[in-house]
Structures are given as structure tokens and as C-alpha cells.
Amino acid sequence: MPPPASTTRAANRRSAFSARSSTSPAPRPRTWRSSGPTASSSTGAAWFPCLELGDALRRLRSSGVRVCLLTGSGRTTQARIIDALGWWDRADLTLSPEDVPRDRPWPDLILTAALRLGVDDVRNIAVCAATAPAIISARRSGASVAAGVLTGPHSRDRLRTAGATHVLPTIADLPALILRTPADATPTPDHG
Incomplete structure (x- = not known):
């Protein structure tokens, strides 16, 4: 079932999570490297499709959506990744499990983000995640959009x-999903 029209229309009232909180560490020197379209740790593990995510964050923020980046990693690791990508300006808030009493699948990260960002109704929240526990967390928080992405470890069926509520090929499809108007039932590419 699609989200209510009131939640898909007003991008300026919606939050799709991330922002730098007052408890986030100050930017550190780059210790992570970005190679090609993914950020990699020193062990070579790919973290996420950076180009698509960076463009999606930019588009959401430029449309007035408040963005919070949530992670299952620690605050220090999260800060290093954001520093390496130069993305502090693409989020309003960042949170990690260190910022809440309980991690996923509990809704604490999302609800903390909602409180810090001043979200007036949990139905105005959209969450995009690549794992089942993160989707469960989104549903438990009351978010109207709990979009899974297929670029992570879990399959469409598991999500x-x-x-x-939606399964997207990549994070690049999130802005089209949450910024569309009720009359536009299918996401379309950005032409401007």
C-alpha cells in the first residue's frame, strides 16, 4: 500500500535520516580511501555505492528533506567514512548505536533522529535500508516508508x-519515491 498523500507531498516535512549531531566527533583527517564508486575500508571491504548515495543525499537535501545518516558501525568509523567522502554537508544529523540505548531491530535510532530533527509525525519519516533488522526498525518506528535496497546483503524476499514497503534497486531511486506527488505513481528520473 502506498504511503498517504500527505507524507509523499511535503518533502520539507519529511525526514530520511542523517545529520551531524552535537555529539558527533569533529572531522578527522582522511583515513579511509574512496576508490571508484565505493568507499572501502583498509581491509578492502566495500561499504556502499558512494556515487549513487551522494547524489541521492544531495537531491533530498536540495528539496528540503532533512537527512540523517544512521549506521550500525561505531561513531568513529562512521565519521571516518563521512570524512573520506566529504559528506558532512549532505546530512543534517548522523547517529550510531552509541547514541541510543538499543540498536536495530529496535526503533531507537530512528526515533532519536526524529526527535533531534524535529519531525512532527512519525508518518513523515522515510527510511532506506539494506538489511532486514533495519527494515524492522523502520516499521517499529512508525515510518510510512521502509524502503529496502538490493545493493546490500539481503535479498528482495528477505527485505x-x-x-x-518498497524494494528499490539502489539508493538512487529513493528521491524519486519520496519526492513524487500523488498524481505521479511511478518514480521518474530527474531531468533537471
Whole structure:
């Protein structure tokens, strides 16, 4: 079932999570390297499709969406990744499990972000995640959009079973989903 029209229309009232909180560490010198379209740790593990995510964050923020980046990693690791990508300006808030009493699948990260960003109704929240526990967390928080992405470790079936309201090929499809108007039932590419 699609989200209510009131939640898909007003991008300026919606939050799709991330922002730098007052408890986030100050930017550090780059210790992570970005190679090609993914950020990699010193062990060579790919973290996420950076180009798509960076463009999606830019588009959401330029449309007035408040963005919070949530991670299952620690605050220091999160800060290093954001520093390496130069993305502090692409989020209003950043949170990690260190900022809340309980990690996913509990809704604490999302609800903390909502409080810090001043979200007036949990139905104005959209969450995009690549794992079943994160989708469960989104559903438990009351978010109207709990979009799974297929670029992570979990399959379409596993994301749907966890309660995903939408399953997107990549994060690049999130802005089209949450910024569309009710008359525009299908996401379209940005032409401007």
C-alpha cells in the first residue's frame, strides 16, 4: 500500500535520516580511501555505492528533506567514512548505536533522529535500508516508508518478509519515491 498523500507531498516535512549531531566527533583527517564508486575500508571491504548515495543525499537535501545518516558501525568509523567522502554537508544529523540505548531491530535510532530533527509525525519519516533488522526498525518506528535496497546483503524476499514497503534497486531511486506527488505513481528520473 502506498504511503498517504500527505507524507509523499511535503518533502520539507519529511525526514530520511542523517545529520551531524552535537555529539558527533569533529572531522578527522582522511583515513579511509574512496576508490571508484565505493568507499572501502583498509581491509578492502566495500561499504556502499558512494556515487549513487551522494547524489541521492544531495537531491533530498536540495528539496528540503532533512537527512540523517544512521549506521550500525561505531561513531568513529562512521565519521571516518563521512570524512573520506566529504559528506558532512549532505546530512543534517548522523547517529550510531552509541547514541541510543538499543540498536536495530529496535526503533531507537530512528526515533532519536526524529526527535533531534524535529519531525512532527512519525508518518513523515522515510527510511532506506539494506538489511532486514533495519527494515524492522523502520516499521517499529512508525515510518510510512521502509524502503529496502538490493545493493546490500539481503535479498528482495528477505527485505519484504521484514516488512519493506518498497524494494528499490539502489539508493538512487529513493528521491524519486519520496519526492513524487500523488498524481505521479511511478518514480521518474530527474531531468533537471
